[in-house]
Amino acid sequence: DADVTQTPRNRITKTGKRIMLECSQTKGHDRMYWYRQDPGLGLRLIYYSFDVKDINKGEISDGYSVSRQAQAKFSLSLESAIPNQTALYFCATSDPGARALAYNEQFFGPGTRLTVL
Amino acid sequence: RKEVEQDPGPFNVPEGATVAFNCTYSNSASQSFFWYRQDCRKEPKLLMSVYSSGNEDGRFTAQLNRASQYISLLIRDSKLSDSATYLCVVISSGSARQLTFGSGTQLTVLP
Numbered sequence: 001d002a003d004v005t006q007t008p009r010n011r012i013t014k015t016g017k018r019i020m021l022e023c024s025q026t027k028g029h030d031r032m033y034w035y036r037q038d039p040g041l042g043l044r045l046i047y048y049s050f051d052v053k054d055i056n057k058g059e060i061s062d063g064y065s066v067s068r069q070a071q072a073k074f075s076l077s078l079e080s081a082i083p084n085q086t087a088l089y090f091c092a093t094s095d096p097g098a099r100a101l102a103y104n105e106q107f108f109g110p111g112t113r114l115t116v117l
Numbered sequence: 118r119k120e121v122e123q124d125p126g127p128f129n130v131p132e133g134a135t136v137a138f139n140c141t142y143s144n145s146a147s148q149s150f151f152w153y154r155q156d157c158r159k160e161p162k163l164l165m166s167v168y169s170s171g172n173e174d175g176r177f178t179a180q181l182n183r184a185s186q187y188i189s190l191l192i193r194d195s196k197l198s199d200s201a202t203y204l205c206v207v208i209s210s211g212s213a214r215q216l217t218f219g220s221g222t223q224l225t226v227l228p
Contacts, residue, residue, distance in 0.1 A: 035218075040125065040220055041220055042121070042204065042218040042219055042220035042221060043161070043204075043216075043218040044218075045215055045216070048215070058215070090160060090161070105151075105163045106163075106216060108160035108161050108162070109160060110159070110160055111158075111159075111160055
């Protein structure tokens with residue numbers, strides 16, 4: 001089974017609809033992230049959470065909100081979707097463990113392809 | 118100017134060729150550097166870290182030039198399975214230690 005899962009994998013919605021993307025992980029990591037990927041722009045950080053009580057805005061948080069329901073779950077919401085939020089969304093986890101590499105490596109879910117019409 | 122810049126390619130090379138990618142970063146306070154690999158429509162995965170002294174992992178060699186603020190990835194004896202997009206990733210100083218991704222360089226290895 002995958003360590004980081006995302007649901008749904010694909011979603012087509014209409015402008016103005018509320019959408020929730022969910023992420024679950026079995027890696028036991030405290031840190032979780034939401035990114036979006038657009039062609040030619042690379043991955044950009046939307047929100048990140050270092051533990052259940054710690055939520056932080058990333059580079060492009062406007063139009064998004066998040067909820068960290070438990071260590072293993074981190075949800076991303078689009079309150080009123082707009083077409084320029086059409087993108088590939090990735091959830092990721094990391095563990096600030098003792099080893100430097102473990103501290104920096106992020107493990108990504110398979111992605112959610114969202115289309116807003 | 119983007120914080121992390123890469124040549125998007127595409128690089129089309131024959132099997133067995135040697136290919137090199139460069140990546141430049143703008144923040145001189147950047148502390149950690151990585152190469153991630155992303156297959157088409159898949160999630161990124163860590164390929165290797167980039168150390169100041171340079172490091173090698175099999176056919177892959179990563180180099181860091183802090184003075185010129187660039188990192189490189191060299192792939193020797195290219196395989197068909199090396200076809201992917203290679204993402205340059207930089208971590209700047211600060212408590213958040215956020216990753217900043219380049220937009221990626223696309224490599225296709227041809228038979």
